[in-house]
Amino acid sequence: MINIELIQKTAESLMAKAAIEIPDDYLTGLQKAANDEDGDLSSFVLEAMLENYVAAKEDRRAMCGDTGCPRWYVKMGNEAQIDGGPIALEAALRRATANATKSVPLRPNRVHPLWRTDHDNNVGIGAPEIEYGFEPDGNWIDLVTVHKGGLFGTDYRMLFPSDGIEGIKRFYLDSLVAFGKRGLACQPAIIGIGLGGSKDSCMVLGKRAACLRMVGDRNPDPKIAALEDEFKELGNNIGMGAMGFVGKSMVIDCNIEVGYCHTGGMQMSVHAFCLSSRRAVARIYDDGRVEFRTDPAWFTDYQRRETVEW
Amino acid sequence: MVKDNKPRKIRLSANPTAEALADLRIGDIVYLDGTVYTAREGVYKRVLEDGIAMPMDLPADSAANFHCSPAATQHDDGSFDLGAVTATASFRFSKWIGPWLAASGAKLIIGKGGMSSKDYREHFVPHGAIYLTTVGYGTGALLGRGVKQVSNLHWKKELGLAQAMWVLDVENFGPFIVESDLDGNSLFERENARISASLDKVYEGTRPAVLKRFGETDDRSDEMI
Numbered sequence: 377m378i379n380i381e382l383i384q385k386t387a388e389s390l391m392a393k394a395a396i397e398i399p400d401d402y403l404t405g406l407q408k409a410a411n412d413e414d415g416d417l418s419s420f421v422l423e424a425m426l427e428n429y430v431a432a433k434e435d436r437r438a439m440c441g442d443t444g445c446p447r448w449y450v451k452m453g454n455e456a457q458i459d460g461g462p463i464a465l466e467a468a469l470r471r472a473t474a475n476a477t478k479s480v481p482l483r484p485n486r487v488h489p490l491w492r493t494d495h496d497n498n499v500g501i502g503a504p505e506i507e508y509g510f511e512p513d514g515n516w517i518d519l520v521t522v523h524k525g526g527l528f529g530t531d532y533r534m535l536f537p538s539d540g541i542e543g544i545k546r547f548y549l550d551s552l553v554a555f556g557k558r559g560l561a562c563q564p565a566i567i568g569i570g571l572g573g574s575k576d577s578c579m580v581l582g583k584r585a586a587c588l589r590m591v592g593d594r595n596p597d598p599k600i601a602a603l604e605d606e607f608k609e610l611g612n613n614i615g616m617g618a619m620g621f622v623g624k625s626m627v628i629d630c631n632i633e634v635g636y637c638h639t640g641g642m643q644m645s646v647h648a649f650c651l652s653s654r655r656a657v658a659r660i661y662d663d664g665r666v667e668f669r670t671d672p673a674w675f676t677d678y679q680r681r682e683t684v685e686w
Numbered sequence: 687m688v689k690d691n692k693p694r695k696i697r698l699s700a701n702p703t704a705e706a707l708a709d710l711r712i713g714d715i716v717y718l719d720g721t722v723y724t725a726r727e728g729v730y731k732r733v734l735e736d737g738i739a740m741p742m743d744l745p746a747d748s749a750a751n752f753h754c755s756p757a758a759t760q761h762d763d764g765s766f767d768l769g770a771v772t773a774t775a776s777f778r779f780s781k782w783i784g785p786w787l788a789a790s791g792a793k794l795i796i797g798k799g800g801m802s803s804k805d806y807r808e809h810f811v812p813h814g815a816i817y818l819t820t821v822g823y824g825t826g827a828l829l830g831r832g833v834k835q836v837s838n839l840h841w842k843k844e845l846g847l848a849q850a851m852w853v854l855d856v857e858n859f860g861p862f863i864v865e866s867d868l869d870g871n872s873l874f875e876r877e878n879a880r881i882s883a884s885l886d887k888v889y890e891g892t893r894p895a896v897l898k899r900f901g902e903t904d905d906r907s908d909e910m911i
């Protein structure tokens with residue numbers, strides 16, 4: 377049985393870690409981009425960002441004043457049991473989100489869409505989002521928090537088989553160029569692309585591709601992996617860098633996830649995980665052990681349903 | 687990689703003189719000293735549409751309006767805990783900016799992403815104001831370091847923490863980039879023009895979507911196929 381107080385305490389420290397400590401994989405990617413960048417203003421921006429990550433850790437303050445939307449991905453081993461069940465788990469994650477908003481502090485971003493009611497704690501109707509996945513075996517639970525920024529940088533489009541790769545590329549470039557101007561997407565970003573599924577699952581796939589995969593990893597399908605490389609290159613050759621200044625740092629990495637779709641369609645979504653690519657992960661075992669990491673390790677063969685029979 | 691043409695770095699008062707502003711060029715890096723305040727749509731609506739008197743003496747107290755909601759908490763004893771500070775996108779405030787510059791006497795509008803050069807020419811230039819953009823835009827921790835103290839918080843009850851008017855005493859607060867000058871030139875528009883020149887080549891080997899959307903045509907009687 378996994379202790380519910382331990383879940384809440386761990387969730388609170390994850391909120392702080394995500395807000396303050398830039399994950400190593402993104403940091404390494406940005407350092408590389410900063411070395412390669414030759415646009416004078418873009419270079420200045422990237423250097424300032426690198427200083428900013430250091431300042432955040434030294435002062436233990438949030439790296440970005442905009443908390444974005446904190447959300448949770450929960451993955452459970454098939455044998456895991458939670459003290460109080462999933463209802464207690466959700467309450468613990470909501471409490472942790474509210475408490476951390478005050479203690480870090482984070483910006484209370486979440487308001488009612490119409491009445492703009494603000495509880496000043498990032499909790500409300502459907503907020504934070506809590507999504508679930510399961511894994512065969514295992515008596516642990518993985519808590520992943522992502523603080524996803526960016527009102528800009530995300531788009532969805534229903535393409536068709538006849539749009540082909542040329543159409544996919546067009547929509548990809550359109551998204552980067554449109555939201556990259558003036559740096560609205562806070563690039564360079566981890567770009568996640570969802571292909572197929574249905575409209576909602578396509579958005580979910582793309583967001584997870586941006587937020588739950590590591591910089592440098594590749595889709596297990598070698599042809600999709602090659603597309604990821606090609607798209608990263610393409611994005612960095614637009615001629616645009618940080619803040620939309622002349623430069624070549626748009627994309628720290630491009631991750632693509634796919635799902636089977638309707639035979640007549642080819643849904644596509646594009647998501648940008650910004651300069652504050654905030655994610656933090658912990659695995660809690662039923663014997664009370666807690667292991668922190670930054671790799672969500674979300675996309676296993678099981679999550680892609682590669683290993684599930686029919 | 688050789689990085690020549692490093693941008694100039696300048697310390698500027700949050701109540702700058704006209705001469706100091708005239709000396710700035712787009713692309714300069716600026717660090718501020720003095721007092722800045724946050725005001726965005728909540729404050730603009732209250733002052734400009736509801737006609738409620740401002741809680742500060744502007745521009746005497748400060749000539750620097752920051753489009754921002756800080757990551758901060760006010761404790762029960764009234765003290766503040768301010769962490770990171772990041773701007774919010776300014777283009778959404780276009781409809782209020784002219785009247786606001788007139789009412790507040792602001793000389794510095796600080797935010798994310800700038801506004802259009804049309805806004806600069808029509809509203810900023812006549813008031814002798816310029817636009818400073820934050821950097822990144824995620825440099826919240828660096829900006830947080832530049833805040834010496836929260837000296838006041840107005841309209842917290844009326845507008846909530848995010849929309850309230852935060853008054854911040856700052857020192858070496860930055861970096862910011864000069865986005866518009868006193869003539870109304872925009873750095874972002876200059877950069878956009880340079881990038882656009884080679885976009886056609888980038889788009890080679892792509893093609894428009896089979897099914898169009900409104901926005902790609904403005905004629906609502908058009909077919910989308």
Ligand code: SF4
Binds near residue numbers: 526650
């Ligand atoms: S998009 Fe990211 S870096 Fe930019 S302001 Fe939002 S959270 Fe910060």
